[in-house]
Amino acid sequence: MEQFAEGESIREEIKNKLRQNFDGKIVRKDLTKKIKEGANVPVYVLEFLLGQYCSSDD
Known part of the structure; x- marks a missing residue:
């Protein structure tokens, strides 16, 4: 369980x-699908449209 929590914190740190550094240029592939x-x-x-009109963390 500790390994899962550590992986989540690293993932959140990377996302932040x-x-x-790339705000407005990140496209969520799950939304595209x-x-x-x-x-x-x-x-x-x-x-392109998602990048223009959707925030990176919407």
Whole structure:
């Protein structure tokens, strides 16, 4: 259980560093996949729109 908690803290630390240095440029691939199921749009267009209009931690 301790190893799981340690992995989570490292993951959160990495996410925070990414948000500090690349805010607005991070695209969540899980959102792209959810939207792609109902849209007939290329993935790179969805990623561009998500990057433009969605915050990195929304």
